[in-house]
Amino acid sequence: MTTLTFKLNRHLYIRDPQHSDLGQRIISESITMIAALGVEKFTFKKLAGKIDCTEASVYRYFENKHRLLVYLVSWYWHWIEYCIDKAITNINEPERKLKECLRIISEEKKYDPTFEFVNEEALHRIVIAEFNKMYLTKSVDDENEEGLFGSFKSLCKKITEIVLEIKPTYTFPSALVSSLLVASTQQIFFAEHLPSLTNIKSGKSLHDDLYLFLENLAFGAIQKN
Amino acid sequence: MTTLTFKLNRHLYIRDPQHSDLGQRIISESITMIAALGVEKFTFKKLAGKIDCTEASVYRYFENKHRLLVYLVSWYWHWIEYCIDKAITNINEPERKLKECLRIISEEKKYDPTFEFVNEEALHRIVIAEFNKMYLTKSVDDENEEGLFGSFKSLCKKITEIVLEIKPTYTFPSALVSSLLVASTQQIFFAEHLPSLTNIKSGKSLHDDLYLFLENLAFGAIQKN
DNA sequence: CAAATATGATAGTAATACTATTATATTTGC
DNA sequence: GCAAATATAATAGTATTACTATCATATTTG
Numbered sequence: 001m002t003t004l005t006f007k008l009n010r011h012l013y014i015r016d017p018q019h020s021d022l023g024q025r026i027i028s029e030s031i032t033m034i035a036a037l038g039v040e041k042f043t044f045k046k047l048a049g050k051i052d053c054t055e056a057s058v059y060r061y062f063e064n065k066h067r068l069l070v071y072l073v074s075w076y077w078h079w080i081e082y083c084i085d086k087a088i089t090n091i092n093e094p095e096r097k098l099k100e101c102l103r104i105i106s107e108e109k110k111y112d113p114t115f116e117f118v119n120e121e122a123l124h125r126i127v128i129a130e131f132n133k134m135y136l137t138k139s140v141d142d143e144n145e146e147g148l149f150g151s152f153k154s155l156c157k158k159i160t161e162i163v164l165e166i167k168p169t170y171t172f173p174s175a176l177v178s179s180l181l182v183a184s185t186q187q188i189f190f191a192e193h194l195p196s197l198t199n200i201k202s203g204k205s206l207h208d209d210l211y212l213f214l215e216n217l218a219f220g221a222i223q224k225n
Numbered sequence: 226m227t228t229l230t231f232k233l234n235r236h237l238y239i240r241d242p243q244h245s246d247l248g249q250r251i252i253s254e255s256i257t258m259i260a261a262l263g264v265e266k267f268t269f270k271k272l273a274g275k276i277d278c279t280e281a282s283v284y285r286y287f288e289n290k291h292r293l294l295v296y297l298v299s300w301y302w303h304w305i306e307y308c309i310d311k312a313i314t315n316i317n318e319p320e321r322k323l324k325e326c327l328r329i330i331s332e333e334k335k336y337d338p339t340f341e342f343v344n345e346e347a348l349h350r351i352v353i354a355e356f357n358k359m360y361l362t363k364s365v366d367d368e369n370e371e372g373l374f375g376s377f378k379s380l381c382k383k384i385t386e387i388v389l390e391i392k393p394t395y396t397f398p399s400a401l402v403s404s405l406l407v408a409s410t411q412q413i414f415f416a417e418h419l420p421s422l423t424n425i426k427s428g429k430s431l432h433d434d435l436y437l438f439l440e441n442l443a444f445g446a447i448q449k450n
Numbered sequence: 451c452a453a454a455t456a457t458g459a460t461a462g463t464a465a466t467a468c469t470a471t472t473a474t475a476t477t478t479g480c
Numbered sequence: 481g482c483a484a485a486t487a488t489a490a491t492a493g494t495a496t497t498a499c500t501a502t503c504a505t506a507t508t509t510g
Contacts, residue, residue, distance in 0.1 A: 015487090022488080038363040043466065054489055055468090064467075132357040138263040140418045153421055171424060172438045178415060178422040179408045179442070186407055187400055193365045196378055197403040199396060213397045217404070220445030240456090247457080268497065279458055280499090289498075 004114050006078045011146040012071040017061050025051040026061055027075075028117040030068060035122035039069055039130050069126075070143070073134050074151040075118065076127050080104060081155045094165035095219075101159050102218060105184045106210040128185045156181065167222050176221050180214055187213065229339050231303045236371040237296040242286050249342040250276040251286055252300075255293060260347035264294055264355050294351075295368070298359050299376040300343065301352050305329060306380045319390035320444075326384050327443060330409045331435040353410045381406065392447050401446050405439055412438065 005018040017023030029051045034042045044058040044065065062068040083104050088097045109124040135149060143149070156177050163173040170176075187210055190198040200209040230243040242248030254276045259267045269283040269290065287293040308329050313322045334349040360374060368374070381402050388398040395401075412435055415423040425434040 020487085041363065044468090045466080054491090056470090056490085057488055059468075060487080129361055132361060135419065136354055136357060136414070138266065144419060149419065153419070156422055172441060173424065174421065175408075175412055175415075175423040175425055175438050176442070179404065179412070182407065182411055183400075183404045187404070189361070190400075190403060194360065194369060194374065194378070196399065197381055198400040199398065200400055213400050216397060216449055217401070217442065217446050220447070220449035221442050222445075223449065224441055224445035245456085269499090270497080279460090281459085281501090282457055284499075285456080 006075060006082075008071065008074050008078060009147045009150050011148060012067060012074060013062055014059075015061050017071075022051070022053060022057065023061055024117040025053075026058060026068075027072070028119070031072060031119050031122050031126065034069070034072070034130070035119075035125045039065065039133065066137070067148075069130060070134050070148050072123060073127055073131055074148070076120075076123050077151040077155050079112075079115070079118075079120065081151070081158060084155075084158065088162075094162050097162045098159070098166060098218065099215065101162065102180070102211055102214045105181065106207050106214055108207050128188050131185050132182070152181075163218075163222060170222055172221070176218065180218055183217065184210065184214060231300060231307075233296065233299050233303060234372045234375050236373060237292060237299060238287055239284075240286050242296075247276070247278060247282065248286055250278075251283060251293075252297070253342040253344070256297060256344050256347050256351065259294070259297070259355070260344075260350045264290065264358065291362070292373075294355060295359050295373050297348060298352055298356055299373070301345075301348050302376040302380050304337075304340070304343075304345065306376070306383060309380075309383065313387075319387050322387045323384070323391060323443060324440065326387065327405070327436055327439045330406065331432050331439055333432050353413050356410050357407075377406075388443075388447060395447055397446070401443065405443055408442065409435065409439060 010016075015023065017027050026047065030042070030047055033047060033050065037046075042065065045055050048055045048058055062071065084101050087100045087104060091097050091100065109120045112118075112120050135143075137143075156174060159177045159180075160173045163170060163177060187198050187200050188206065191200045191202040191206055191209075195202065200206060200213060235241075240248065242252050251272065255267070255272055258272060258275065262271075267290065270280050273280045273283055287296065309326050312325045312329060316322050316325065334345045337343075337345050360368075362368075381399060384402045384405075385398045388395060388402060412423050412425050413431065416425045416427040416431055416434075420427065425431060425438060
């Protein structure tokens with residue numbers, strides 16, 4: 001058993017996968033498989049085959065594939081907020097706090113042994129490729145009402161408040177923050193697949209480039225009168 | 226027959242739908258249906274039912290649903306580039322050119338009778354909800370090589386060049402432009418479905434708010450040293 | 451008017467995304 | 481230590497989707 005688990009919105013799952021062996025195998029293996037296959041080609045049947053259980057058993061944990069995806073992405077953003085909280089305690093200057101946020105958002109993600117059954121690197125790849133699909137559906141409104149997007153909204157709110165500490169009169173703090181977070185995944189995808197759409201170079205400098213771009217966007221927008 | 230048609234990449238379709246009656250009905254009705262149902266629930270069978278042809282006939286125009294979506298979204302961005310071209314001829318100042326681009330990107334889309342069989346308003350709603358799904362697939366690289374994303378890349382390039390006219394030393398022109406274009410659809414979606422993620426208000430001021438935000442982002446980033 | 455092309459009509463298939471049922475393990479509470 | 485509750489396995493089945501294939505007929509075109 002892991003030492004730390006996150007409390008995610010209870011509508012994301014039918015049975016909390018963090019609290020059983022099979023549940024943890026579902027999380028762990030679905031991360032690997034979705035990162036490799038993409039959500040479209042990933043099925044509960046294939047997953048059940050890999051973790052040696054039945055399709056019906058997976059359905060006892062997650063209502064459907066989409067909720068599992070939302071669960072995983074929510075876990076990711078919750079984890080990012082957790083990392084940010086750790087990083088900005090004891091920092092007072094809001095500018096430095098915002099820079100820390102951008103650093104965490106843009107940096108390379110590595111396996112964090114605090115969470116045994118989650119491969120954060122693979123999960124980051126899922127977020128890069130699938131995050132937008134999580135809310136771009138006809139059921140957004142219902143799912144939003146259930147609180148399914150709480151993790152992302154909470155992270156946005158936290159960073160928005162830092163922006164407002166820097167400049168309380170800034171008109172678009174939430175729009176800026178959501179754009180930064182979306183850009184942080186989008187630009188990595190572009191760097192790797194559609195390089196003409198970005199100046200961020202895939203490879204060694206990727207995360208540094210991304211940080212500099214986000215910093216340019218963020219402080220440019222905030223400082224502009 | 227319409228007076229104007231766009232030349233889109235020939236891999237987007239099997240037979241050019243612009244050049245036949247059935248083809249135009251496919252475009253016209255698929256825009257209405259996808260805007261209403263979303264791509265997920267839209268099927269060629271349902272479309273065939275509406276336009277009174279067989280499923281097989283639709284498959285003679287488009288290899289699959291995904292290519293049809295890419296076709297429609299490509300048409301949209303091609304149209305936007307066409308609107309921008311019209312708007313910036315005779316403007317010399319690059320700052321004013323960029324502002325014109327942002328105005329066109331952010332403004333409300335209305336039916337343009339130049340293109341009889343395309344409802345630009347519905348198409349814009351499709352782009353808002355489905356644009357990201359067009360490239361967030363495992364087949365991006367193959368499709369990119371076929372040139373399927375040419376329209377969007379071309380538009381990006383055009384605006385990027387304007388940004389470089391304003392400030393030739395700016396480090397992230399392409400990244401900025403692709404982020405602005407993505408934000409222009411994303412922020413409308415947020416305004417309508419996840420309002421806590423934006424400061425753009427759904428309703429009367431939506432397009433003005435969006436313009437101001439994009440201007441703030443763009444000129445903030447460019448002007449920052 | 452023949453040939454080419456476009457569409458219709460019909461059928462079929464593998465895979466997906468589930469739902470349902472019954473049986474057997476395993477855990478837990480007392 | 482046992483009964484009750486719970487978890488999982490095993491199996492079967494269904495509607496829908498995303499196609500592919502074939503042959504006939506209508507329409508256009510050179």
